[in-house]
Amino acid sequence: MLLTVFIYLSIVAFIGLSLYKAYQFANMPMHGRWELYPVPKEPGERGHYGGSYYEDLEYWNKPREVSHSGEIIDMLKEMLFIKNLFVNQKRQWWLSYALHLGIYFLGLWTVLLAVGAIMELSGLPITTAEGVSSNGLASLIYYVTLISGGVGAILLGFGSIALFFKRSLNNSFAKYTTPQEYFNLFFLFAVVASGLVVWSGDPGFNYGREIFKALFTFSPVAADAALTIHILLLGAVMIYIPQTKMSHYVGKYFAFHKVLWDNDPNIRNSQMEGVIKQAISYKPKASWSAPHINPAAGQQDKK
Amino acid sequence: MADIRPQDIGKPSEQLSKIENLMSLPAPYDKPGMEPGFKPLKDSWKDDYCTTLDGFVGNEALQRPKTKEEEEAFVQGFLRGLEKLFSNETNRNYLQPFLLSFEYCAKCNTCSEACHVYKASGEQEIYRPIFRSEVLRKIAKKHMKGDGFWTRFNGGDIDINVETILRLGELAYRCNLCRRCAQTCPLGLDNGLLAREIRKIFSMELGIAPKPLHEKGSMLQLKTGSSTGITREAFLDMMEFMEEDLYERTGKKYKVPIDKKGADILLTHNAGEFMAWPENPAAFTILFEEAGLNWTLSSEMIGYDNVNYGLFYDDAQTRKIGLQQVKAAKDLGVRRIVVAECGHAHKAAMVSIDRALVGEDNIPRESFLPLLLDVMKKGVYKLDPKRNNFPVTLHDPCNIVRMMGVIQPQREIIKMVAPQFREMYPHGAKNFCCGGGSGFAIMNSFNFPDFRNKVSSRMKFKQILEAFQGVMEDDAPKYVCAPCSNCKGAIRDILEYYQATAKFNVHYGGLVELVVNAMVQFDKPFLEFLDEEEWIAEHVNK
Missing domain, CATH: 3.40.50 (Rossmann fold)
Known part of the structure; x- marks a missing residue:
């Protein structure tokens, strides 16, 4: 039963800590504009060549046009394919993308395991004593789970260990890599390796569905030593990730949407002006000490 | 010192890095003798300034402390300023972008290929965009978390000494803040922003910034009205001279409108143009007059100089100058401000202080480019x-x-x-x-x-x-x-x-x-x- 509780705890921690991180960034004071073009929410060709409403005469008298589709498409390109890395550093992209694609496949695998578990709890087994169920939907779930889990594990395992070795052996990377960054990559690899050991004893991932059934019914997870180690490592990495810079899935959203792509102009009497009015009414309780900012601080230093 | 790492920045050496293999230039500058060599570093500079980074002195206000007490005060002052970058009391305007760039760098080095300084220098390690960012991270981690195992595990493995801080102070001025690197970052992070944040610590906490930017730049502008030192009287004389010069050159008498209340447009120039390239404001005069635009220049304090060097190193100066420029427009009652040929003035007036202006201060500001294009498309000229x-x-x-x-x-x-x-x-x-x-x-x-x-x-x-x-x-x-x-x-x-x-x-x-x-x-x-x-x-x- 302890394993069941631990799994719940790790899932809650992953989601909760990630949301808390997002909450912290979302609640920071409104910052000055720091956009960088191209901004994909600029409509039409501007979103591609890097133009903006500043190209229009008296832009403040024109309706503000925003291309949400342009923004979403660019966001998806970045999320699904790591476009910037592909365009600017392809050799690194192969390794990094393997790792990230592996995670996406394993995300799909997790969902499918949960779906399979629900089906089995509903009386539609995914596998029977004779093998894979003859039911079309059940066999589809079985094979897609098998492929996504297998491909995901291989890609994540390859990506994490390949990046580990690249960081260790390539001097340009090694000199900027901290011990924690090596640890992070190795930690991911260790989770995958322990999973591969478990998988080798149950290629159909039936153990995964059993775990989800235990979670859904809040009953003990039946686990041998290898599965216990895998569950502990996987749970630990889920608790660990949001507390490290591996939580860049949160940071990246803010970096693009709230900094680089945030070019909403402050037009008089607009909603934005109201937000600004509120923001600049804040009186900071501390100040910088240079003489041109706070002459009194310099005099105090002299005393 | 070959194969430099960020941790080496505080280690004693005559010069941390030396440029030897510059990027080659195309014809006709691909032949020997087409390019002058570097001027040798003078020994007399070494005692007073930081020559130990790369042999160049960019920040003459960054002077070597003379005593142990001064060294201690200098380092502590820097660390005090560093803490202020992380505070929503003292760094409200940049806290979120700063923390994102500080925390999430994956060190994939994609930014290096985008950096013209790194590439042109023959890929000198210290000019790699993440080098200075990583030095900043290491200092911050060590200072804020102590010198234990977990700090070193997390990358806080650096000596925080006077040499570290001096070299970082110089290194902050080896980046043009062009932000080309940020365009390539898969995580949307910005080493240019971090370089500017380092500059802010020196300027806003220690009062240290290159004299042309601060003492003879923004401070002079706030005192006299212009970073060039041009006073209102000198500006008015220059405009008279420009009108005479225009007459000589074109045979036509142009009158530069100055302080015209209620004009449609307040045109703002970088005052450097009046001194170095007067033909530029003269050309604007011809174009605006021939188009029959209702425009004016301002002779009020800072109204005749759209420069805002605070943009490069100091948020407080950016704000003070920006607000003063807007005041000049408000006093004249113009409908809009049009920024002439000055890149950083464009950004300062339209982007950087955009979220500091409300109500009557929020006067529309735009580039001269769409205006000129519009006039030209109408076939006025x-x-x-x-x-x-x-x-x-x-x-x-x-x-x-x-x-x-x-x-x-x-x-x-x-x-x-x-x-x-x-x-x-x-x-x-x-x-x-x-x-x-x-x-x-x-x-x-x-x-x-x-x-x-x-x-x-x-x-x-x-x-x-x-x-x-x-x-x-x-x-x-x-x-x-x-x-x-x-x-x-x-x-x-x-x-x-x-x-x-x-x-x-x-x-x-x-x-x-x-x-x-x-x-x-x-x-x-x-x-x-x-x-x-x-x-x-x-x-x-x-």
Whole structure:
């Protein structure tokens, strides 16, 4: 039963800590504009060549046009394919993308395991004593789970260990890599390796569905030593990730949407002006000490 | 010291890094002897300034502490300022972008390939965009978390000593803040922002910033009205002189409207133009008057200088100057402010202080580019592009393109007046900085011009040479159009340094001069380098 509780705890921690991180960034004071073009929410060709409403005469008298589709498409390109890395550093992209694609496949695998578990709890087994169920939907779930889990594990395992070795052996990377960054990559690899050991004893991932059934019914997870180690490592990495810079899935959203792509102009009497009015009414309780900012601080230093 | 790591920045050595293999230049600068060498470092500088980074002194206000007590106060002052970067009391305006860039770098090195300083220097490790960022991270981690195992595990493995801080202070001025690196970051992070945040610590906490930016820049501007030191009286004299000069050049009397209450447009210039390139505000005068625009200049405090050097190093100065400029417009009761050919003034007025203005202060501000294009499209000026029938290329000021998204209007304008226009590559939002960005163009202390001309401006010079390949060694004039004062200053310097004007007839200037030069109503060229009988006979008096 302890394993069941631990799994719940790790899932809650992953989601909760990630949301808390997002909450912290979302609640920071409104910052000055720091956009960088191209901004994909600029409509039409501007979103591609890097133009903006500043190209229009008296832009403040024109309706503000925003291309949400342009923004979403660019966001998806970045999320699904790591476009910037592909365009600017392809050799690194192969390794990094393997790792990230592996995670996406394993995300799909997790969902499918949960779906399979629900089906089995509903009386539609995914596998029977004779093998894979003859039911079309059940066999589809079985094979897609098998492929996504297998491909995901291989890609994540390859990506994490390949990046580990690249960081260790390539001097340009090694000199900027901290011990924690090596640890992070190795930690991911260790989770995958322990999973591969478990998988080798149950290629159909039936153990995964059993775990989800235990979670859904809040009953003990039946686990041998290898599965216990895998569950502990996987749970630990889920608790660990949001507390490290591996939580860049949160940071990246803010970096693009709230900094680089945030070019909403402050037009008089607009909603934005109201937000600004509120923001600049804040009186900071501390100040910088240079003489041109706070002459009194310099005099105090002299005393 | 070969194979430098960020941890090495505080280790004692005569010079942490030395530039030896600069990026090669294309023809005709691919031959030996075409490029002057670096000036040797003087021993007398070593005692007082930080020469131990790369042998250049960019920040003359960053002086070596003389006693142990001074060293301690200097380091502690820096650390105090560092803490303020992380506070939502003292760094409200940049806290979120700062923390994102501070926390999430994956060190994939994608940014390095985008950096013109790193590439031009022959890939010197200390100029890699993440080098200085990583030094900052290590200092912050060690200072805030102590010197234990977990800090070192997390990357806080650096000596925080006077050499570390001095070198970091210089290193903050080896980045043009062009933010080209940030365009390539898969995580959307910004080493340019971090370089500026380091500058802020020195300026806003310790009062240390390069004199041309601070003492003789923003402070002088707040005191006299202009970073050039031009007072209101001097400005008015200059305008009178400019009117006389315009009459001599064009044969037509133009009156520059000054302090015209209720005008539609307050036009703001970089006051450096009045001193170094008066033909630029003169060309604006012709264009605005001929178009019949209801415009004015301001002679009020800071109203006649759109410079805002705070943008490069200090949030407090940015704000003070920005608000004063808006006040000048408010006092005149104009409908809008139009920013003339100055890149950083564009960004300062339209982007940087945009979220500091409300109510009556929130006067619309726009670039001169869409306005000029609109007037030209209406056919207000009679233009003969043949008057500009020589190779012309366009430099894109980073602040106008990458940081504001104004890219097409200048191209449409230039194509209307320059039949031999050719782009540099890359251009537009992906352009390279002129090498003078973030204040470098006016930082001329000690041997810093060598760094600018040979390293930070090198990529731009390469682009210029490539744009003129095939015609470079022809006698015909060639023109680098740079619609920005600081960029013009940097390009002026490289053309002089490499003797490109003297040897290959390469000239530089703004965009409006090129437009006025194409106006058929004048009997002689507006661009002075064309003021030759043969050219006039062939292109003007046809």
